[in-house]
Structure formats: C-alpha cells, structure tokens
Amino acid sequence: MGLHVLKSTLFRACRSPILSLLSFGLASCSGGVLDPLGRVGADDASILIDATVVMLAIVIPTILLAFWMAWHYRASNGKAEYLPYWSYSGRIEAVVWWIPILTIMFIGGVIWIGSYKVDPFRPLPSRTPPLEVQVVALDWKWLFIYPRQGIASVNQLVVPASTPVHFSITSASVFNAFFVPRLGSMIYAMPGMVSQLYLEADHPARLWGTSAQFSGDGFSDMQFQVRSVPEADFQAWVASVRGGGSPSLDRATYAELMHPSQRVPPTTYHAVDAQLFQDVASQKIPPAPGPEPEGPQHAGREVSTGGRD
Amino acid sequence: MFGKLNLSAIPLGQPIPLITSLVVILIVLGVLTLITVKKWWPYLWREWITSVDHKRIGVMYSALGVLMLLRGFADAIMMRTQQAAAINAMGYLPPEHYDQIFTAHGTIMILFGAMPLVLGFMNFLVPLQLGVRDVAFPTFNSVGFWLSASGALLVNVSLFVGEFARTGWLPYPPLSETAYTPGVGVDYYLWAVQISGIGTLIAGINIVTTVLKLRCRGMSYMRMPVFCWTALCACLLIVAAFPVLTATLAMLTLDRYLGFHYFTNTAGGNPMMFVNLVWAWGHPEVYILVLPAFGIFSEIFPTFSGKPLFGYRSMVVATLFICIVSMTVWLHHFFTMGAGAAVNTFFGISSSIIAVGTGVKIYNWIFTMYGGRVRFEVPMLWSMGFIFTFIIGGLTGVLLAVPPADFLTHNSMFLVAHFHNVIIGAVVFAIFAGMDYWFPKAFGFRLHKGWGIAAFWFAFIGFWVTFAPLYVLGLLGMTRRLQHINFPEWRPWLYASVVGVAILILGVISQVVQFVVSIRDREKLRDVTGDPWDGRSLEWATPSPPPFFNFAVMPNVEGEEAYWGIKQRAVETQQLSPEPQYEPIEMPVNSGVGFYTAFFTSVFGFAMIWHIWWLAILAFAAAFAGFVFFAWRDVHEFEVPAEEVARVDRARRAAREALLERLSQQGAMS
Numbered sequence: 001m002g003l004h005v006l007k008s009t010l011f012r013a014c015r016s017p018i019l020s021l022l023s024f025g026l027a028s029c030s031g032g033v034l035d036p037l038g039r040v041g042a043d044d045a046s047i048l049i050d051a052t053v054v055m056l057a058i059v060i061p062t063i064l065l066a067f068w069m070a071w072h073y074r075a076s077n078g079k080a081e082y083l084p085y086w087s088y089s090g091r092i093e094a095v096v097w098w099i100p101i102l103t104i105m106f107i108g109g110v111i112w113i114g115s116y117k118v119d120p121f122r123p124l125p126s127r128t129p130p131l132e133v134q135v136v137a138l139d140w141k142w143l144f145i146y147p148r149q150g151i152a153s154v155n156q157l158v159v160p161a162s163t164p165v166h167f168s169i170t171s172a173s174v175f176n177a178f179f180v181p182r183l184g185s186m187i188y189a190m191p192g193m194v195s196q197l198y199l200e201a202d203h204p205a206r207l208w209g210t211s212a213q214f215s216g217d218g219f220s221d222m223q224f225q226v227r228s229v230p231e232a233d234f235q236a237w238v239a240s241v242r243g244g245g246s247p248s249l250d251r252a253t254y255a256e257l258m259h260p261s262q263r264v265p266p267t268t269y270h271a272v273d274a275q276l277f278q279d280v281a282s283q284k285i286p287p288a289p290g291p292e293p294e295g296p297q298h299a300g301r302e303v304s305t306g307g308r309d
Numbered sequence: 310m311f312g313k314l315n316l317s318a319i320p321l322g323q324p325i326p327l328i329t330s331l332v333v334i335l336i337v338l339g340v341l342t343l344i345t346v347k348k349w350w351p352y353l354w355r356e357w358i359t360s361v362d363h364k365r366i367g368v369m370y371s372a373l374g375v376l377m378l379l380r381g382f383a384d385a386i387m388m389r390t391q392q393a394a395a396i397n398a399m400g401y402l403p404p405e406h407y408d409q410i411f412t413a414h415g416t417i418m419i420l421f422g423a424m425p426l427v428l429g430f431m432n433f434l435v436p437l438q439l440g441v442r443d444v445a446f447p448t449f450n451s452v453g454f455w456l457s458a459s460g461a462l463l464v465n466v467s468l469f470v471g472e473f474a475r476t477g478w479l480p481y482p483p484l485s486e487t488a489y490t491p492g493v494g495v496d497y498y499l500w501a502v503q504i505s506g507i508g509t510l511i512a513g514i515n516i517v518t519t520v521l522k523l524r525c526r527g528m529s530y531m532r533m534p535v536f537c538w539t540a541l542c543a544c545l546l547i548v549a550a551f552p553v554l555t556a557t558l559a560m561l562t563l564d565r566y567l568g569f570h571y572f573t574n575t576a577g578g579n580p581m582m583f584v585n586l587v588w589a590w591g592h593p594e595v596y597i598l599v600l601p602a603f604g605i606f607s608e609i610f611p612t613f614s615g616k617p618l619f620g621y622r623s624m625v626v627a628t629l630f631i632c633i634v635s636m637t638v639w640l641h642h643f644f645t646m647g648a649g650a651a652v653n654t655f656f657g658i659s660s661s662i663i664a665v666g667t668g669v670k671i672y673n674w675i676f677t678m679y680g681g682r683v684r685f686e687v688p689m690l691w692s693m694g695f696i697f698t699f700i701i702g703g704l705t706g707v708l709l710a711v712p713p714a715d716f717l718t719h720n721s722m723f724l725v726a727h728f729h730n731v732i733i734g735a736v737v738f739a740i741f742a743g744m745d746y747w748f749p750k751a752f753g754f755r756l757h758k759g760w761g762i763a764a765f766w767f768a769f770i771g772f773w774v775t776f777a778p779l780y781v782l783g784l785l786g787m788t789r790r791l792q793h794i795n796f797p798e799w800r801p802w803l804y805a806s807v808v809g810v811a812i813l814i815l816g817v818i819s820q821v822v823q824f825v826v827s828i829r830d831r832e833k834l835r836d837v838t839g840d841p842w843d844g845r846s847l848e849w850a851t852p853s854p855p856p857f858f859n860f861a862v863m864p865n866v867e868g869e870e871a872y873w874g875i876k877q878r879a880v881e882t883q884q885l886s887p888e889p890q891y892e893p894i895e896m897p898v899n900s901g902v903g904f905y906t907a908f909f910t911s912v913f914g915f916a917m918i919w920h921i922w923w924l925a926i927l928a929f930a931a932a933f934a935g936f937v938f939f940a941w942r943d944v945h946e947f948e949v950p951a952e953e954v955a956r957v958d959r960a961r962r963a964a965r966e967a968l969l970e971r972l973s974q975q976g977a978m979s
Binding site: 031032033034041043044045047048051052055056059062063065066067069070073074075080081082083084085086087088089092093095096097099100101103104107108110111112114115116117118119120121122173174175177179181182184185186187188190191192193195196208210211212213214215216217218219220221223283286287289290291 | 404405408475476477481483484488489490491574575580581614615616617618619620621623643645646647649650651653654657658661662664665668669671672673674675676677678679680681682683684685693696697700701703704707708710711712713714716717718719720721784785786788789790791792793794795798
C-alpha cells in the first residue's frame, strides 16, 4: 500500500460531501509531515500511514466489540444470558494472545525494514553527487555552511531541487533537533558530536525548518527559511552570495555570532573559514556561552534575553 | 549568612507569580487558622500526622496527589491559553515564566500528582486485599509519605522564592548545567525530586515486602487480586528504577555544585549519557503509573459485571511481561539522536511488543463483561472511557515506536497528545474510577452519583476536544514547548484545544462539587454494609471505614476472589460463619518520626538550593538525629484488648446479617 494510492484515495474521498470533515482535516494537513516534498519524507509518511491503517484494522473492531459487549450485557437487558461463573475459555485466550502478537509481528517487520530504509546516516542513491551542508545549532539560530561553495548563511537554507543534500549537524551549545517537516526525518544537533542526515527535495518550493528540541528562552523563534530551487538558480544564488557585500565568517565573526540572540533575520556570508565546522564540532572552539548572570546581587533568577527584544 | 538568598528572590516585579503566591499563602494561613480556632490540632496530630495506619497514609497520599493535580491543571490552563494568545504575538507569559510552567506542569503531574495517587491506592488497598493488618514497615511507610510531601512542598516554594527549572521536566544537559542555567530553578528540581524519590523508594520496598511476606492464610500468589499483582510489579519497577534516577540526578547535582564533568559540554562530559540514564528510569516510571491503573480496572470490571475477571492467569502473565519488557525500551525516547538502524530496530520492536501485553489485558476486560450483568455506575463509566481512550493512545504509541514515523513526530504536539492520551486515559481515569469505587470503603459513605456522571462526561469529552487538535498540530509540524507561535494557520486548532480545556474545567468543578455535595449528604449516602458495590475481594469484608486493625480475625482464603467465596457460602447456608474466638491484637504505635524527618529534610533541601551551608549541615544532622532517636525507642506496639476487638467485630457481624438477609431476599426474587 503505497502512500500515493492512499493519498489519491483520501483526496478523492475529500470531494465527497459526506466526508467533508475528513477533507477539512486533510486540507489543513497540507504543509505538515503528511505532505512530503521529498523521498525521505515520503518514505517516513508512508510508513506512518501504513502502520496506522494496519492498527486501525484491529483497533476499530476492538472498540466496537467493547461497546457492544457493555451494551448487550447491561444489567437491564433481561434477554442477555448471565454466566456468573464463566471466566475462562482456552480458545478465546488463544485468540486474544495471537491478535496482538500477529499485529506486532507485522509492525515489527515495518520497524525493521523502515529503520534501515530511512536510516538518516545512509546516503541517498542518486546520479547527482550530494550537496554538502554543515549545520551548527546556535542559541537561538541556525548556521549553515556550504564547504564546497565556501559560503555560509544564518536562518536560511537554499538547496537545489532533486539533488540529495548531506547535512553534517552539530551544536555549539545545547541540544537542538534539526527538522524540516516537509522533507522528513529530524535528527538531534548535539555539542561535541556530528549527526549525519540525507534529505532531498523533489521540486522547487518554499519551506520552513525548525528546532524540535527545547533549547532555552529563545527556542520559539528557532525557525529557518528553506528554499528548494532549480539547480541553475542555486548556482546563481551561490554566485550572488559570493559576490555580494556580505561579511566573511571568520573566527572573530563566529565568536560574535555564537552569543545568544534571537529572531536573527536570514543573513549570508560571502566567505567562510574552511576549518570552522570541524573546530566547532571537536570543541577546539570552546562551546558558546549561556545567558549572562544578573550580577553579584542576583538571587537565582536569570536575566532573560528571551521574549521581549 | 543566607547564601544566594536575598529579597530579590521574591518575584515582586512579576504580577502572575506574585498574586498566585499571595493567594496560596492566604489560603494556607486561612486553613491553619481554622484548624487552630476549631482546636483540630490534637486530632490531626494523633490521627493523621503521626499515624502509621496504612489506610490513613493512603488517604494522605491521595489528598496530596489531588492537590497537586489541581496545581498542575492550573499550569495546563496557562499553557494552552498562552499558546492560543501568542499567535504572532507574545501572549501574556514571557518565555522565562512560560518555560517554568511547562517544566513544573510535567514534574508536578507525574511525580507529585500521579505518583502519590498511585502510591495512595497501593497503600490503602494492598493490606486490605491481602487480608493483613498493615504493611510490612508501618513507620517507614509514614517516613516515605512525608518525604514525598516534602518534595512537593519544595516545588511549590519555588513559586514565590526564586524560580523553578526552565528546562523541561527532564532537565537535559547541557541546558541544565550551570553554564546555561545558572539560576536556582534546576536546583529546586533536583532536591525536590531527590527527596520525594527517596520517599517513593521507601514506599516501593514496603509494598514489595508486604506482598511477598505478609499475605493471610490461604492467600497464595495465584489467589491474589490482580490489583495486588500490579502493585507488586509496579513496586518492583520502583525498586529497580528509582535508584537509577537518584544516581543520575546526583551526578547532575555534583556537576552543578562541585564542578564535576559527568554531563557537561566540556572536559569529557557526555550529555547523551544523562539522556540514556534518565530514560532508563523514565520509561519504567510510565509503567509504575500505569500498571496499578490496570489493576484498578481489573477490580472494577468484574465487580460491575457481576462475574469473575476473564483470564486471571493471562492477566498475571501479561502484567509480569510488561514489568520486565518495560526495562528494555527506553531508547525509543530518542530514536532521533542517531543511534543507527540496528539499535533503533531493537528498541522499536521491544517497545511495540509491550502492546501485546496491554492488548491481551484489553481483550480480557472486554470478555469479563461477556455473560455479565453490567451496571453503569460511575467507576464503570470511567472504565469504558478508559478502554476507548487508551486503545487510541496505544495506537499512537505504537506509531511513535516505529522509528521512521518517530522521525516525523518526535517532540511534536503529536507526542504531547499521545502521552496525555495514555496517561490521562489510563492513569487519571483509573484514579477517578478508583476514587469513586473505594471512597465508601475509606470514608463510610458513597460519592454522589449525578455529579460523578457529570464529572466523567466533561472529562471524557473535554479530553478529546483538548487533545485531538494537538494530534493534528503535531502532524502539521508544530513542536512542543513553544512560548509563542509564528504560524497563524495553526490558529483554529489551538483555539479548539482551549475550548477543550474549558470543558475540562467544568469536569474539575463537577469533581469538586461531587466531594462537597457528598460530604454534605453523607448520612443519606452512608454505607452501612461495608459492601456497597457487591464486591469480590477482601477489602469489602471489612466495615466501611475499616477499623484500624482491619480484620478482627485473620481471614482464611480458600480460593480466588476471597470475599466472593465467603459471601456465596453465607448466602447458600443462610448464615454467617460461627463467631470466632477473639484475641488481643498487637498494633504498631504512632510515630512522629516521619513528619519530623521530612520537616528537617525540607529545610535541608531549601538550604542546599540557596547554598546556605550552615543551615544545610544543621538540618541534615537534625533529620539524622530523628532516625537515631527512633531506632532507640523501646515500645513498638500496643495491645488492643480482646473485648475491644469483639465489640468492633460484633457490630460488623450485625451489619452483615442485615446484608445477608437482603441478599437472600433478592436471591428468592430472581
């Protein structure tokens, strides 16, 4: 049962007025994880939907059985037989053990195959070599470094459509999770460690990404723009960043950037220190600082940089 | 002199915590004044604070839990309204306050709301159901309760002195390290959870020992009510898992206080190790809560179906199965940390395997109703609501156990909806079902039925209206813990959820009104028989409320469903068993050591939080001195004279005669 078949069935169902409620639900799901734009997201979403459908096949009859049982054997129903001592049936016992076991064996298969199929560390088979992007989660913004192109950006991720992108992800301070809902799989950004993630966007679109792991007061604004563009536009963007008047991301600029800040507008850097990502990930550059204490008089309350800017 | 503590710790500039604190302080002062004016102190001291009676301690645990549920619910109202008010806006709670609220909500609901309630049920019921007079270690039990209360007190003190943690209910480093959270919030969390954690461990040891060593004659393992099995398994999990939590938090404490590097960003610290360790406790913790909930439903379904539980052995096997497998699933809380396909596969499959055990249980409850005469009293309504809600929560739980699906929904509102779906649907529904069911046993009168029905329907509908939109929001990509929302298209779902909260508020009001009305009409609702529901296990053999020694003569159990057997025999022979030979009973004496220790432990915790080292040393010494003083006492027990036992039991037998007569007449009519 592919996602495609299911989606078209569901969309067809949406047109029927009887299922208008469902269609409302589905229409409002556009832009979410069930509206994937790339193959990783599509695989994730189809596994999610398949597993749901398999379980609903068991769950719905079970719920109906429960309510029928309670209603039919209600005390006021004189027609229902009363079996005050009946408490065991080998056959029913066998069935009630085997129904969940078989369901879970099936789901177990889905888990096994799915875990390998969408392992975030596994490169996506493709004729085009992947674009390398290094990601650093900062308080509270995202830094994207394009090592081959020698440029970088903050809170703005531009990728060519139909080309796999290989993300190497780390964090300069606390845990975050790198997540672009419509592209699929999220993965944690952790200090001193590098996570790998391969994603691909099918066609040009404007998307958004976010952090999916709470990281402090400025967390709510840790969203970033994602633009998937045609290959030629991507090259044009790279050229414009290189040629534009943006600053260069050297150690000094990075030292400035890693201080807590929020709602940082998308910015670009025309050049980038080639060793920067490795030195952040290996903590040769010490981790970014946290919030400033309130001074010697502070009584345990922190100064908040969050919220009101 | 006062460490980090000074006047700036009191939130004078922040109206919401300030006003809340003032109201709470006024209420507490009002209650204390009332007790003083009415001269209730001696009664409270003698009958409750120093009581080592497992029933009294169970009731106090439950009262603490209900109080904390209300506090946590207030946090929940603020969270849902803040998110609805903060769409492309800042709402009314700034991040530094909002972050404390969701942290406090999680911590309080799990550790200070649900845990005390579950422990309260176990304390109250296990000795009664096993046909014994008390738990294995009565004074220890009192210490455990008061330490839990001490932890709850510290969490609530953080409301008006300083602040609470702003890290989420499990304080993941490096965020919770001093470098990123220099304030006292995490310290409040650490000391409150450590102190109450010791209390919980004490309760766990106590119940395990009680079940293993103290059953009455004839009460073999395979004759125990399923609730006792679930209590045993939950407490085995407490004994296995809580030391892990204690050790993990102790390591974080050393990082924060003495500059150690267990979980720090630098110097070889490994924050992922904290995540592993804390979930090695955290997942069993879920089953510590839910297994006793299953036990409660396993008592309610047979009673209100008028027949034995279907597949008792299956139930026991499924409980043990869940107990063991629950220790092997913790990694599913962080599939997205990139452990690799093989590891994710193992933990995905082990997590979904738990659904086999719960699935079997659900079918067994359904088949318990087969051939029954189902009475839809309030506990049964909660139980049916549970079946529906919990099955769907289980479905979304298995989805989250499928790693690729988790890659899309981890930390999303879908996850938030899922765990509320199982924790509210199973644990909270069980608590309300159980409260309605055993309230007459504890207090001697039933709860008002009409308000109980209202409370159920408001809670059931309110639950779904609140949390169904959160599932949708999760699928739309909304992540949890957002203080404000930058996506106006999510507005309808956030508003719908607030409507659900409003319905839940009506449910909470109905529940409170139910208590008030029932207390007012207690004479009308009086249970004189001791067996108001036509029960099947031994607690219903005692009068309501039971005498402090529970059983005048230790019961002798001759089959499953001990009390049902006794009752059937009495109906067949048309008479009660012959009056036994009454003998004097030895009962443990009251002890103030629990209250005393917890008082100084609270002071110790507070002093550690604020770095008031001299006070910490003094308070610790005082708490320890209490223990030493207790260990040296000479008199442990007092004797209840045989005449007193006989007097109490003859009153019970008179009530039973009347009940027997009524049952025989009913039998003659049908």
